[in-house]
Amino acid sequence: MGQFTQLNEDLAIAIGQERIKTDQAFTARYSFDGLSPRAVVFPKDIRQVKEIVSLAAKAGVSMIPWGSGTKKCMGATPSGADIVVSTEKMNHMLDVDVANLTITVEAGVKFRDIQARLATQEDRCYLPLEELGKESDELICSDRAHSGCFLPLDPPFSDRATIGGIIATNSSGPRRLLYGLPRDLLLGVRFVTPEGEIVGAGGKTVKNVSGYDVSKLMIGSYGTLGILCEMTLRLLPLPERMETLVFEFPSISEAGSFAEAMLRTKLLPAALEIMNSRAFEAVGNRAGIYAKTGSCLVMVALEGFEEAVERMKKEMLAAGDRLGANTGIGLKEDKHNPLWLAVGNIQTFNSDKNKDLVALKLTYPLSEWKEIYAYCQNLIAGEGLKHTILCHAGSGVSLINLLPEDRRERDSTVGLVSGLRDKCREKGGNLVVECAPPDLKKRMIVWGNIGGAGILMERLRNAIDPSGIMNPGRFFPTN
Amino acid sequence: MERTELIASLKEILGEENVLASEMDLTLYGYDASLEKGRPDAVVLPGSTEEVSRIVGLAYREKIPVIARGSGTNLSGGTVPVRGGIVVHLSRMNRVLEIDIPNRTVTVEPGVLTLDLQNLLLKKGLQYAPDPASQKVSTLGGNFGENSGGPHCLKYGVTTNHVLGAEVVIYDGTVVWIGGKCPDHAGYDITGLLVGSEGTLGMATKIMLRIIPAPEAVKTMLAIYDSIEDAGNTVSAIIAEGIVPATLEMMDNLVIKAVEESVHAGYPMDAAAVLIIELDGMADGMERQAEKIFDICKRHRVREVRLAKSDAERAELWAGRKGAFGAVARLRPSYLVCDGTVPRTKLPEVLGKVIQVGKKYELPIGNVFHAGDGNLHPLILFDERNREELSRVHKAATEILKICADVGGTISGEHGIGTEKLKEMSFIFSESDIDFMRDLKNAFDPVDIWNPGKVVPARQAATA
Numbered sequence: 001m002g003q004f005t006q007l008n009e010d011l012a013i014a015i016g017q018e019r020i021k022t023d024q025a026f027t028a029r030y031s032f033d034g035l036s037p038r039a040v041v042f043p044k045d046i047r048q049v050k051e052i053v054s055l056a057a058k059a060g061v062s063m064i065p066w067g068s069g070t071k072k073c074m075g076a077t078p079s080g081a082d083i084v085v086s087t088e089k090m091n092h093m094l095d096v097d098v099a100n101l102t103i104t105v106e107a108g109v110k111f112r113d114i115q116a117r118l119a120t121q122e123d124r125c126y127l128p129l130e131e132l133g134k135e136s137d138e139l140i141c142s143d144r145a146h147s148g149c150f151l152p153l154d155p156p157f158s159d160r161a162t163i164g165g166i167i168a169t170n171s172s173g174p175r176r177l178l179y180g181l182p183r184d185l186l187l188g189v190r191f192v193t194p195e196g197e198i199v200g201a202g203g204k205t206v207k208n209v210s211g212y213d214v215s216k217l218m219i220g221s222y223g224t225l226g227i228l229c230e231m232t233l234r235l236l237p238l239p240e241r242m243e244t245l246v247f248e249f250p251s252i253s254e255a256g257s258f259a260e261a262m263l264r265t266k267l268l269p270a271a272l273e274i275m276n277s278r279a280f281e282a283v284g285n286r287a288g289i290y291a292k293t294g295s296c297l298v299m300v301a302l303e304g305f306e307e308a309v310e311r312m313k314k315e316m317l318a319a320g321d322r323l324g325a326n327t328g329i330g331l332k333e334d335k336h337n338p339l340w341l342a343v344g345n346i347q348t349f350n351s352d353k354n355k356d357l358v359a360l361k362l363t364y365p366l367s368e369w370k371e372i373y374a375y376c377q378n379l380i381a382g383e384g385l386k387h388t389i390l391c392h393a394g395s396g397v398s399l400i401n402l403l404p405e406d407r408r409e410r411d412s413t414v415g416l417v418s419g420l421r422d423k424c425r426e427k428g429g430n431l432v433v434e435c436a437p438p439d440l441k442k443r444m445i446v447w448g449n450i451g452g453a454g455i456l457m458e459r460l461r462n463a464i465d466p467s468g469i470m471n472p473g474r475f476f477p478t479n
Numbered sequence: 480m481e482r483t484e485l486i487a488s489l490k491e492i493l494g495e496e497n498v499l500a501s502e503m504d505l506t507l508y509g510y511d512a513s514l515e516k517g518r519p520d521a522v523v524l525p526g527s528t529e530e531v532s533r534i535v536g537l538a539y540r541e542k543i544p545v546i547a548r549g550s551g552t553n554l555s556g557g558t559v560p561v562r563g564g565i566v567v568h569l570s571r572m573n574r575v576l577e578i579d580i581p582n583r584t585v586t587v588e589p590g591v592l593t594l595d596l597q598n599l600l601l602k603k604g605l606q607y608a609p610d611p612a613s614q615k616v617s618t619l620g621g622n623f624g625e626n627s628g629g630p631h632c633l634k635y636g637v638t639t640n641h642v643l644g645a646e647v648v649i650y651d652g653t654v655v656w657i658g659g660k661c662p663d664h665a666g667y668d669i670t671g672l673l674v675g676s677e678g679t680l681g682m683a684t685k686i687m688l689r690i691i692p693a694p695e696a697v698k699t700m701l702a703i704y705d706s707i708e709d710a711g712n713t714v715s716a717i718i719a720e721g722i723v724p725a726t727l728e729m730m731d732n733l734v735i736k737a738v739e740e741s742v743h744a745g746y747p748m749d750a751a752a753v754l755i756i757e758l759d760g761m762a763d764g765m766e767r768q769a770e771k772i773f774d775i776c777k778r779h780r781v782r783e784v785r786l787a788k789s790d791a792e793r794a795e796l797w798a799g800r801k802g803a804f805g806a807v808a809r810l811r812p813s814y815l816v817c818d819g820t821v822p823r824t825k826l827p828e829v830l831g832k833v834i835q836v837g838k839k840y841e842l843p844i845g846n847v848f849h850a851g852d853g854n855l856h857p858l859i860l861f862d863e864r865n866r867e868e869l870s871r872v873h874k875a876a877t878e879i880l881k882i883c884a885d886v887g888g889t890i891s892g893e894h895g896i897g898t899e900k901l902k903e904m905s906f907i908f909s910e911s912d913i914d915f916m917r918d919l920k921n922a923f924d925p926v927d928i929w930n931p932g933k934v935v936p937a938r939q940a941a942t943a
Contacts, residue, residue: 099719100822148721170663181663183671184640197911205820206852207637207892209626209675210900210907211934212916216639216671225667237721266695268761305764312761365660367581396662429661447665452655456923457666463922464915475666 004038004082007059014051015043019089027084032072034438035081037064042089045106046190046198046229049085053227054196056083062469065223067108067162071169073435075222076446079473085227087164093117094230095204098149102187102204104232107164111155114163120148124238127158128337148238152179154271156344164228170220173344174271175301177394179236182219188232189215194225194465204232217460223471225464239270239303244336245316246284247325248294252377254324255296256370259393261319262300267312271301272393273343276377279388282349286342287335293326298393301340346388347435350401358402358413358436362420364429366396375423376400383412396429414443421448447475480541482520489523489565492533497524497571508548508566514815514863515556515898519546519566526571528646528654528684535682536652538565538928546930547678549590549618553625554816555897557677561932567682569620575599576685582660584643586687589620593627596688606693608635611893612801623683626675628893630726630800633851634759637893639674646685647673650924659687672919677895678930680923696762697725698769699787701796702754702776703747707731707846710752711827713779714850717756718823720775722768727851728755733810734803734845734858741806744799750782754850755800803847804858811843811860817876819883820892823853832882833857840875842868854892855883881906901936 011020019042021027030040043049056063062080066072067087087108095104096117105114112127119125125148155161155171165171167189172181179185188202201214218228249255252274259272275283280297284290291297300316302309313330320328331339342349351357364372373391376398380387386403400420404410413436421431430448433441450457458476480488489498499508499522509518520543525531538545544564551558560566573590578600585607587596593614597607610629611617617627623645628637635641644658658670673680704710714727730738730753735746746753756772758765769786776784787793808814821829830846833855837844848856857879861868880890884906891900904913916935923929 097822097824099715099824101718101723102822170668172663180636180640183668184636193915197914198909199912199915200909201912201915203889203907204822204887205854205889205892207628207632207820207849207854208889209628209637209893209895210889210891211896211904211913212680212919213626213639213671213675214915214919216668217919219668219671220663221667236723266692266761304761305768307763307767308761311763361663363661363663365582367579396660428659430665432665450666451657451659451664453657453664453666453669455653455655456649456657456669459922460667460669460919463918 003059004061007055007061008039010055011041011052014055015041015048019043030066030069030084033077033441035078037081037084040084040086042086044089046192049192049227049229050196050198052085053192053194057194057196057467057469060467060469062472064471065168065227067165068110068160070157070161071165074169075474077438077441077473078471087162090229097204098235100204101149101235102232103151103235104204104230105163106230107162107228109163111158111161111163111166114151118149118151118235120238124148126150126238126337128341149235150238151185151233152236153182153185154340154344156347158344159341163231167219167231168221168223168228174273174340174392177272177392178268178270178303183216185234186215186219186231187234189218189228190230191218191226191228194467194470199226202232206234222474224461224475226470240305241309242303242333242336243309243313244331244339245300245302245313246289246329246331247298247320248291248327249296249298249325250294252296252370252373255298256373258298258320258323258325261323262316263394265315267315268304268308269300269312270303271299273299274373274391274393275299276389278386279346279390282346282388283339283342287339289329289331289335289339299339299343301336343390346390347401350388350403354403356404356410356437358404358417358440359434360400360402360417360420361432361434362398362400362424362429364396364424364427366394368427368429369393369396369398372423372427372429373398376420379419380416383409383416385409385412385416410440413440417444421445425449480543485541485543486521488537489521489534492537493523493525493530497526499524508568509560511551511553511556511558513554513556513559513897513899515559517559517561518563519560520563522566522568524568524571528648531567531648531682531684532652532654534565534567535648539651539926542926542928544931545682545928547620547624547682549621550616552613552617553621553897554818554894555891555899557625557895557897557930557933559898561898569618572684578603580605583690584660584687585690586685587619588685589618589623589683591619593617593619593622600690601693604693605690607641607688607690609638609641612804619686619688620683623674623686624676624678625895626893628849628854630728630849633727633849634723634725639671641689642670642674642686643689644670644687645673645683647681647683649681650926650929654684675895677897677934679920679934680929694759696759696765697793698758698765699793699796700756700769700772701785702756702781703750703783704752705750705782706780707752707830708827709779709781710754711830711850713754713776713781714826715824716775716779717772718851720771722771724756724851725759726755726757728800729753729846729848729850730800730803731846733843734807734847737806737810737845738799738803741809742798742802744795746799755796800847807845807858807860811862813861813863815859815861815872815876816894817855817857817859817879818891818894819880819888820852820854821883821886821888823851825886825888826850826853829855829882829886833879836875836878840871842871842875852892853888877903896934898933904936
């Protein structure tokens with residue numbers, strides 16, 4: 001305890017008392033998985049992060065980097081969470097270079113604020129600005145000589161998540177089908193190592209092979225290799241036209257045939273999202289779209305040049321008719337944006353209603369998706385559990401939320417997760433538990449199969465964080 | 480271990496015929512397409528992962544350097560055995576192991592030539608996007624090691640964006656798979672770290688690549704300019720107007736003339752610069768994009784824009800670009816190609832400065848490069864036998880890289896650091912940045928056998 005008091009005093013000298021919160025009423029807001037930090041610190045820039053990490057490393061206390069906390073429960077429960085290092089005050093856009101199609105921001109900048117800053121004069125934005133409240137208005141770029149850009153990512157919680165959290169957890173969404181992953185967009189990083197050194201890599205150029213590609217290593221590292229403080233990302237010109245098509249199918253069989261047929265064409269949809277009716281209900285309600293009869297829905301995002309969107313719309317509606325869709329609805333940009341924002345927020349909608357939510361991410365080779373989808377649906381339905389499924393067709397990823405309503409159902413999730421994982425593994429895939437009540441999470445395997453690269457990962461982790469103080473246990477069990 | 484003993488052990492693993500150790504062999508494998516030179520102790524030609532694993536196991540026990548090599552087209556000294564050791568030439572491991580169309584992956588051995596794979600895929604309406612200019616001879620293992628680029632990377636990204644996984648032999652000879660057909664692998668992106676690590680962290684023995692459907696339509700244009708500045712400004716303007724072409728390539732007058740004299744691509748000899756602009760994707764809307772580009776070119780005083788009307792015409796426009804290095808090589812006995820990369824908006828400014836450097840050091844410099852992604856390739860022409868000239872060349876190259884670093888760019892866009900740019904690493908990295916890389920290197924290579932003396936500069940000896 002005395003050591004911690006000393007650390008607090010040292011921190012106060014280094015970054016100022018006002019940036020350190022230790023009263024329990026406050027720190028309780030940063031508790032997760034049954035852990036409560038003893039202090040929450042708010043550095044204003046990378047230099048202060050360095051001060052904090054150096055002092056904490058000397059004292060041997062564990063640290064949890066924190067953006068908006070939307071993914072605080074992801075990964076295994078850490079073995080310690082002494083100090084939460086919040087990036088909240090590191091919210092500056094350091095370089096917005098639309099002519100070069102790059103942006104450099106601090107880790108605490110919210111994803112939505114980046115999109116707002118890149119919007120056009122007509123307020124065309126990749127996120128529905130009107131839903132995002134006042135804060136973003138001040139950020140909208142005033143010197144826009146360009147026709148609008150965007151950061152081509154659509155991660156979950158995109159109205160709250162920080163860019164640091166998105167990169168650190170390798171977050172992506174349905175539109176990865178067209179635009180790729182964080183690893184295709186991140187050009188450079190600056191971070192603070194677990195030993196308190198500021199390290200930079202990459203830069204503002206799309207091509208860069210100077211030294212090791214350290215930026216890649218930081219993506220999805222969950223803060224275990226250091227605290228991400230600044231990053232440079234690639235932008236794209238805002239699509240000329242954005243529309244959504246919604247198809248209702250009687251079952252996964254027809255929906256699947258439709259999605260597969262579309263992926264075999266030369267058309268380039270931004271996303272092909274297959275979902276069960278409960279998922280669509282949660283998502284569609286937010287945008288005022290209601291399904292009528294379908295038990296399986298396909299939402300298609302079309303983003304691109306006028307002529308290309310027009311053709312995709314025509315051909316897909318025709319294909320939908322041919323392949324047994326009950327209806328095909330076309331939705332313009334004013335509905336398109338809120339709808340896809342809602343897709344990314346499905347876990348929030350679900351957890352608002354159900355505190356025992358278990359969120360799973362299934363990954364598998366593309367060709368296996370249909371069998372896995374059907375298997376999941378049957379297995380979960382067999383237990384009588386309410387659930388939502390979102391399947392990013394063409395990307396090999398499905399997101400399942402289990403919504404247990406009583407004790408028996410709650411208990412059944414443990415067996416379900418293991419059954420689903422076995423199926424994924426049998427097909428060369430994996431299952432990660434992204435969120436679960438702490439007591440259930442303890443009974444589940446969180447990361448699933450790390451594979452042969454595990455040897456290298458452990459060597460890496462031990463080399464970079466030998467004393468194991470950065471988000472300890474999040475990836476690898478600690479002793 | 481004595482050299483004769485080493486060679487005997489290698490022969491035991493690989494058979495007599497797959498171990499090369501004559502004077503001539505050791506000289507031939509002592510250099511690559513850069514200006515660097517070295518000399519290995521032995522050259523081996525393994526035929527399987529198991530053989531590679533046993534070679535590495537031996538090297539680990541005996542602490543002997545191991546240098547992976549494909550076709551040696553590398554431009555930064557990355558395959559030069561500067562501390563001797565075993566050169567592992569992977570040309571015999573050249574099978575395409577699997578084309579998995581439903582999963583959009585292809586698995587290859589490292590010795591497969593880039594263009595061979597591309598031609599094979601094209602027959603099936605598919606493509607592997609990265610297209611380094613040396614694709615005719617470069618290997619996919621080399622592309623993996625160097626994170627190679629190419630003209631189409633502007634839109635499609637570089638090699639790393641297309642590598643899904645690999646079978647890798649690690650420091651002690653153990654074989655592991657990283658990544659694979661399943662996306663979003665849990666844990667660190669080891670694949671991302673290994674691509675472009677120039678064989679200093681491990682050796683890939685199988686590579687899994689992403690394949691994509693070939694585009695429905697392609698439109699290729701040649702824009703001819705009377706001023707290099709106008710051409711440079713056109714490049715920035717196209718991007719700024721919201722168009723991301725598949726390629727945006729530029730050549731200056733010195734290169735145009737050299738190209739015309741060798742491959743006859745039909746470029747006007749008196750042009751100050753030409754741009755090759757290519758659009759690809761869905762056919763719809765492409766016409767309008769092309770018109771928009773045409774307008775931008777006109778605004779920047781283009782002399783003429785030619786549109787390729789057939790595949791043959793398209794191939795002709797490209798022949799000039801792909802043959803450019805070879806054509807320039809005919810002008811003087813040697814050339815050094817710089818690989819500095821800058822934010823594309825800085826391109827006109829940097830080009831001007833590069834011309835100044837040529838004047839200052841009295842060296843002819845040709846420019847042929849990936850303008851769209853700011854990746855310059857100034858070719859400095861000289862005669863290697865003239866030592867005084869050679870020293871001016873190195874000074875000029877360093878100065879060009881400094882110019883690139885100073886405008887927020889970097890010292891290598893796609894050719895790698897190798898040995899050639901070790902001293903320039905300090906232009907863009909602090910000591911703590913490089914220390915982090917050293918930690919990574921130690922984690923993956925505890926006894927320092929993987930291609931030693933490359934990428935990461937040695938720590939300065941502490942002054943007593």
